[in-house]
Every structure is written in structure tokens, then in C-alpha cells.
Amino acid sequence: MSTLHAVVMAGGTGTRFWPASRTARPKQFLPLADGKPMLQATIERLAGLCGEDQIWVVAGKKLAKPLTKLLPSLPKERLLLEPEARDTAPCIALATAAIAAADPQATMVVLPADHVIAPVDAFQAMLRAGAAIAQDGETLVTFGVAPTFPATGFGYVECGEPLAGHGGAHAVRRFREKPDRATAESFLQHGGFLWNSGIFVWRVDAILRAMRATDPELGAAADAMLAATQKGEKSTLQRAFLKAPKRSIDYAVMEKAAKVAVVRAPIRWNDVGNFPALGSIAPPDANGNVAVAADGGSCIPLQSGGNIVYADGARTVALFGVRDLVVVAVDDAVLVCPKDRAQDLKALVEHVRASGRADLL
Amino acid sequence: MSTLHAVVMAGGTGTRFWPASRTARPKQFLPLADGKPMLQATIERLAGLCGEDQIWVVAGKKLAKPLTKLLPSLPKERLLLEPEARDTAPCIALATAAIAAADPQATMVVLPADHVIAPVDAFQAMLRAGAAIAQDGETLVTFGVAPTFPATGFGYVECGEPLAGHGGAHAVRRFREKPDRATAESFLQHGGFLWNSGIFVWRVDAILRAMRATDPELGAAADAMLAATQKGEKSTLQRAFLKAPKRSIDYAVMEKAAKVAVVRAPIRWNDVGNFPALGSIAPPDANGNVAVAADGGSCIPLQSGGNIVYADGARTVALFGVRDLVVVAVDDAVLVCPKDRAQDLKALVEHVRASGRADLL
Numbered sequence: 273m274s275t276l277h278a279v280v281m282a283g284g285t286g287t288r289f290w291p292a293s294r295t296a297r298p299k300q301f302l303p304l305a306d307g308k309p310m311l312q313a314t315i316e317r318l319a320g321l322c323g324e325d326q327i328w329v330v331a332g333k334k335l336a337k338p339l340t341k342l343l344p345s346l347p348k349e350r351l352l353l354e355p356e357a358r359d360t361a362p363c364i365a366l367a368t369a370a371i372a373a374a375d376p377q378a379t380m381v382v383l384p385a386d387h388v389i390a391p392v393d394a395f396q397a398m399l400r401a402g403a404a405i406a407q408d409g410e411t412l413v414t415f416g417v418a419p420t421f422p423a424t425g426f427g428y429v430e431c432g433e434p435l436a437g438h439g440g441a442h443a444v445r446r447f448r449e450k451p452d453r454a455t456a457e458s459f460l461q462h463g464g465f466l467w468n469s470g471i472f473v474w475r476v477d478a479i480l481r482a483m484r485a486t487d488p489e490l491g492a493a494a495d496a497m498l499a500a501t502q503k504g505e506k507s508t509l510q511r512a513f514l515k516a517p518k519r520s521i522d523y524a525v526m527e528k529a530a531k532v533a534v535v536r537a538p539i540r541w542n543d544v545g546n547f548p549a550l551g552s553i554a555p556p557d558a559n560g561n562v563a564v565a566a567d568g569g570s571c572i573p574l575q576s577g578g579n580i581v582y583a584d585g586a587r588t589v590a591l592f593g594v595r596d597l598v599v600v601a602v603d604d605a606v607l608v609c610p611k612d613r614a615q616d617l618k619a620l621v622e623h624v625r626a627s628g629r630a631d632l633l
Numbered sequence: 634m635s636t637l638h639a640v641v642m643a644g645g646t647g648t649r650f651w652p653a654s655r656t657a658r659p660k661q662f663l664p665l666a667d668g669k670p671m672l673q674a675t676i677e678r679l680a681g682l683c684g685e686d687q688i689w690v691v692a693g694k695k696l697a698k699p700l701t702k703l704l705p706s707l708p709k710e711r712l713l714l715e716p717e718a719r720d721t722a723p724c725i726a727l728a729t730a731a732i733a734a735a736d737p738q739a740t741m742v743v744l745p746a747d748h749v750i751a752p753v754d755a756f757q758a759m760l761r762a763g764a765a766i767a768q769d770g771e772t773l774v775t776f777g778v779a780p781t782f783p784a785t786g787f788g789y790v791e792c793g794e795p796l797a798g799h800g801g802a803h804a805v806r807r808f809r810e811k812p813d814r815a816t817a818e819s820f821l822q823h824g825g826f827l828w829n830s831g832i833f834v835w836r837v838d839a840i841l842r843a844m845r846a847t848d849p850e851l852g853a854a855a856d857a858m859l860a861a862t863q864k865g866e867k868s869t870l871q872r873a874f875l876k877a878p879k880r881s882i883d884y885a886v887m888e889k890a891a892k893v894a895v896v897r898a899p900i901r902w903n904d905v906g907n908f909p910a911l912g913s914i915a916p917p918d919a920n921g922n923v924a925v926a927a928d929g930g931s932c933i934p935l936q937s938g939g940n941i942v943y944a945d946g947a948r949t950v951a952l953f954g955v956r957d958l959v960v961v962a963v964d965d966a967v968l969v970c971p972k973d974r975a976q977d978l979k980a981l982v983e984h985v986r987a988s989g990r991a992d993l994l
């Protein structure tokens with residue numbers, strides 16, 4: 273098997289965790305689970321799977337400083353900075369170019385930095401199984417999580433024929449965008465559908481060929497990035513990145529590529545899309561209150577139930593007689609909203625901006 | 634007229650403003666109105682009425698440090714420290730002893746430190762009118778506020794005959810404790826009832842005589858405090874204070890004294906008993922949200938109404954889709970509770986103590 277590299281995509285901005293998340297401290301910097309920043313937990317989850325020198329982080333250049341602070345041992349050359357956010361396809365092209373320049377047949381795992389995943393051994397086993405499939409130098413491998421409810425917020429992967437010699441893996445029949453409720457329910461009844469986890473593995477030569485085949489504009493940009501990386505031409509690399517189409521890797525490549533497989537992921541997986549999602553990763557108290565506390569934060573509820581609390585920095589949130597609220601308390605800001613409004617938090621963030629308080633974003 | 638002194642009672646502890654109020658920062662230290670600590674506003678409201686050298690502050694000895702910090706120009710000898718909280722009768726006896734020792738016929742105004750009062754000129758005029766009545770050296774004068782609703786949280790004063798030569802003043806027929814709702818409504822219908830404001834004026838010789846007559850135990854303690862003050866015997870003074878019965882001045886003296894008058898107070902008066910009371914002293918926004926912000930605090934509401942927010946120290950409270958809540962954000966703690974539970978806040982404070990977090994009280 274060719275050398276395994278891991279690319280952690282840490283570019284997310286995430287307004288859905290405001291005011292805990294900020295422009296310079298997006299979601300992946302928050303200790304939403306495991307008691308440590310999600311990005312750090314993501315990297316630690318790779319220990320033993322690939323060498324420390326094969327771990328890459330991609331993020332917007334605005335995050336360079338906080339990333340260097342969070343990950344002091346990550347060498348500068350493996351922190352890939354995007355000149356601007358252009359969705360996942362250009363991000364992955366940039367990382368592919370960096371790895372392929374050093375090792376043209378390397379195997380490459382791509383992971384979001386802000387998912388909660390356990391247990392680690394099952395997670396690593398599934399990545400190894402995917403990497404084995406990818407050694408044909410053709411197949412792009414994605415990982416699918418068995419759905420536990422008819423989620424409308426995730427994409428789905430429809431399984432096709434089982435892959436000979438690779439237990440638990442299937443050819444992908446089709447990718448399905450975020451469905452409506454009825455469609456999601458039919459997926460669950462049918463059975464052959466998995467949540468698209470956003471985790472991938474492939475050989476760098478395979479993804480480059482697939483980019484050229486499915487999205488020539490993206491393929492050309494990737495080739496230009498590879499050439500610029502090989503020559504060490506930084507400004508050419510940046511220009512090539514900025515020419516890459518602003519598309520997701522699913523839309524640009526995965527949905528159209530010739531050979532795509534899905535490996536069933538026997539893991540607990542949560543993309544923690546908003547504050548209420550903390551309710552499914554942190555243990556509730558007897559009244560269903562969930563508190564995520566960092567750096568000495570705490571919660572004291574009385575006659576209160578079903579609330580989600582995030583408190584950091586030796587700050588205590590006291591709840592008295594309230595139900596089903598999200599309460600977030602950080603150094604300079606507090607948010608109070610009902611749980612069922614938390615998915616609309618972007619509207620509040622825009623209102624904060626419109627109120628002339630961009631300093632709080 | 635004898636020299637007018639003013640005694641500000643600043644001993645309140647007030648758990649009903651937790652977590653803004655703390656053991657070492659009770660309600661009278663909070664800028665709940667006027668943008669400055671209530672005690673400071675109370676003292677400033679006396680400017681021109683009595684000399685700066687005739688202003689006295691009484692409070693528990695635990696508050697000595699914060700009081701000295703808040704009122705740096707108040708000389709030590711006019712800050713009277715209670716060895717322990719024993720209600721208003723011993724507090725007033727202590728202040729009476731201090732003033733009487735220097736000036737046996739002085740006139741003395743007694744004021745709570747934590748009420749909101751306006752306008753200042755009407756307030757001072759009413760105190761002068763009361764002081765004029767008190768010059769007979771017998772009458773104890775209280776001030777009554779015309780009730781605007783059938784409050785069950787205040788005591789009432791029932792007016793008797795008008796006082797000849799003192800327009801707006803009446804003999805007191807009877808003091809009435811906090812009534813139930815029906816009784817309060819009957820008071821309002823009847824008309825001759827005023828809210829007991831907790832503000833008094835009398836001559837020191839008159840109140841000493843009244844204490845001896847109505848509550849001999851209190852009278853004896855007051856005499857002992859006076860003698861100890863005259864001799865400069867601090868420990869004797871403390872012992873005398875601790876022997877005084879733990880009673881309110883209303884119960885110990887006012888309800889029983891021979892000559893008590895009430896002066897109608899043509900002022901806006903609010904004792905700001907709890908967070909929802911801020912709704913009647915601070916201007917609401919178009920949706921009925923009231924924000925009291927100190928030291929750079931602010932509030933950003935969206936699709937929210939009827940909330941009460943207290944934020945201090947460059948802290949922003951963002952509300953999104955919530956109604957009729959109290960949200961308090963201070964350095965180390967946040968409180969969220971419905972407005973209609975705010976009067977029960979003592980239960981939460983006890984729960985915080987029981988949770989081993991007395992450090993937050």
C-alpha cells in the first residue's frame with residue numbers, strides 16, 4: 273500500500289455556534305466534545321493510522337495565527353492556507369497537489385475537522401479498509417453512516433452491488449442531496465441508504481484523474497496547483513487556487529466519477545451542526561439539561577429541563593424555571609434562544625452585524 | 634429649625650438581584666437606575682438639603698471596604714458599621730445615638746439606599762415639609778406615596794385627620810402590613826391609603842423618647858448606644874447594638890408611637906424589589922425589552938419581547954426569539970429565568986449555595 277496521508281479540512285466558519293464561535297475561532301476550535309478543540313481531537317484520532325509527518329491541515333489564511341497557536345507542532349509546510357474559501361473541491365485540489373508533488377501515488381484520507389467520531393479503533397479500521405480499496409488507483413472511497421433517523425440535513429449515499437473481496441463495502445449507486453422529510457423516511461424504510469459522512473479516501477493520482485474527467489475546470493486548476501507546488505511558485509499556486517470553481521467535491525467529482533465505493537462506517541458520528549446537536553453527544557442530567565463547559569465553565573439548573581448550555585472560562589450559567597433553551601455564555605457575549613430557533617442563528621448573526629457590532633462576530 | 638442630618642440605610646443584602654448582587658456588592662451598589670450605584674444616587678439626591686458633613690451611612694461591617702471604595706469622601710466617623718444585621722430598629726438607634734451625641738436636638742432624615750426617586754426638587758421639598766412638622770420635638774413623620782396599583786408587596790399608611798398648618802400632611806390612623814390582593818384593592822378604592830415609603834424624619838430627642846415608650850428594650854439599647862458614643866467606648870457600643878431587639882422600626886416604634894404624621898410624597902418612587910421592577914424604571918424598546926447596562930454592557934434583541942436584561946462590563950446579551958425572560962450577565966455568572974419566577978430567586982440562590990458554590994454568592 274502506498275503511504276497514507278491525512279488531510280484535515282479546517283476551513284469552516286460556522287455561524288451556528290455564535291457567540292462561542294467567531295471569525296477567528298470557528299467551530300473546529302471549540303471544545304464541543306472530548307473536552308478539547310474539535311480540530312485537535314480530529315488530529316489525535318489519527319494517531320497510529322498515519323505518521324505525524326503525513327498529517328496536513330487546510331484552512332483559510334485568516335486562521336493561520338490561531339491554527340499555529342492550537343497546533344504548535346504542525347510544520348508550516350503542512351499547513352495549507354487557502355487565499356479564500358471556495359468550498360471543498362478547490363480545498364481538496366490544493367491538498368492533493370501538495371501531497372502528489374512529494375509522492376505521486378500516495379493514499380490520501382480527507383476529513384472534516386469538526387465532526388465527533390468514536391470509537392477510534394473502529395474509525396481507523398474503516399479508513400484502512402477504504403485505503404485498501406483505493407489501492408487500485410481508480411476507486412474513490414466515501415464512508416457512509418447507518419442513519420438512525422430520517423435526517424433532512426445530511427446527504428445520503430445509495431448502496432449498489434457489494435464490492436468483491438471488501439466486506440462492508442459497496443459500489444455507490446447514487447449520491448442523494450439533502451432530502452425532504454418524506455424522501456428521507458423512504459430511504460430509511462428501503463434500507464440501502466447511508467448518511468454521507470464527508471470523509472473520503474483515494475490515491476492522489478486517482479482523484480486528479482477523476483477531477484480532470486468530471487470537472488475539467490477543476491482538473492486544470494488542480495494540475496496548475498500541482499505544477500506550481502512542484503516548482504515552489506507560491507503566487508502561481510494562489511492564482512491557480514483562485515481559478516478553481518467554487519464547488520463541493522461531492523458535486524464536482526463524487527456524483528459523476530466512474531468508480532466510487534462506499535464503506536459502511538461502524539462508528540458513532542455526529543457533525544454537530546448546531547447547539548441542539550450537543551444534546552446527542554454530551555450526557556444530559558436527570559431533567560435533560562445538557563451542559564458543555566470549557567475552561568472551568570459550569571451550569572446550575574433549578575426547576576429547568578431540556579436546555580442546552582455552553583459556558584466557558586470559569587463562568588456559571590444558572591437556569592431557573594426555563595425549558596428547551598439554548599444559553600451560551602462566553603467572555604464578552606451571551607446568547608439566549610429557544611432550541612427550535614437555533615438552526616436559524618444565522619439571522620441573529622446578520623442582525624448583530626447590521627447593529628454595527630461586527631466586532632462581536 | 635435644628636440642623637438637618639440624613640441617615641442612609643445601606644445594610645440591605647438583597648438576593649433578588651443575584652447574580653448581579655453579591656454578598657460584597659448588594660443591590661445598593663448596582664447601577665439599576667440613573668447610571669450610577671443606587672447608594673451614590675441616594676446621597677447625590679441630598680445635595681443642598683443638608684450639609685455634606687451631616688450625611689451618615691449605616692451598613693453591615695462586611696461592607697466597610699466596598700463602601701469606602703464607593704464613597705471615598707465619606708469620613709470614617711460618619712460610616713456607622715453594624716456588627717450584624719438586626720433589621721431597621723437597631724440600625725436607626727445606632728444612627729440616632731451618633732447624631733444625638735453631637736447634637737441632642739438635631740433633625741434626622743432616614744432613607745433606604747436602594748430606592749429610585751424623582752424628581753429631586755419635589756423629594757427635597759417633601760423632606761423639608763416633614764422636617765418642619767418634626768420641629769415640635771414630638772411628631773415622628775413618615776412619607777406616603779399615592780398607590781398606582783393594588784400592590785401586595787408594600788406596607789400601607791392609613792391617613793387620619795389633616796395636620797393643621799401643614800398642607801398635604803395627615804395624622805396617621807394606622808399602619809397596615811403588606812395586604813392581600815382584595816385588601817389592597819379596597820385600600821385603593823377607599824382612597825385614604827398611601828404606600829409606606831420607608832423614609833422618615835424626626836428629631837433625635839423625639840425618636841429616642843418614642844423608642845423608650847413603645848419598645849423599652851429598644852429604648853434601653855438606644856440609650857446605652859448613646860452613652861457609649863458620648864464616651865467613645867466602641868466595644869460597649871457594639872454590645873449595646875447586639876442587645877437591641879431584631880425588629881423593624883415600623884413594628885417597634887411607628888405602629889405604636891403617640892404622634893405620627895404622614896406627608897404625601899409627590900414623587901415617582903420605586904423600591905426596585907426585583908429584576909422585573911426594572912421594567913418600570915428603564916425605558917423599553919418597541920417590543921417591550923428593557924435593558925440595564927453598566928460599564929459598556931449592551932443588549933441585542935431579535936424577534937424577542939418583554940424581556941428584562943442586565944448586562945455589565947462590556948458584555949453583550951443577544952436575545953433571539955425569546956419572551957418575558959430575565960437575563961443577567963455579569964463577569965462570572967449568567968442567570969436566565971422567566972419574569973414571573975424572578976420574585977422566587979431566593980430559591981435559586983439557596984440552590985447555588987447547596988450546590989457548593991457559595992463562592993458565587
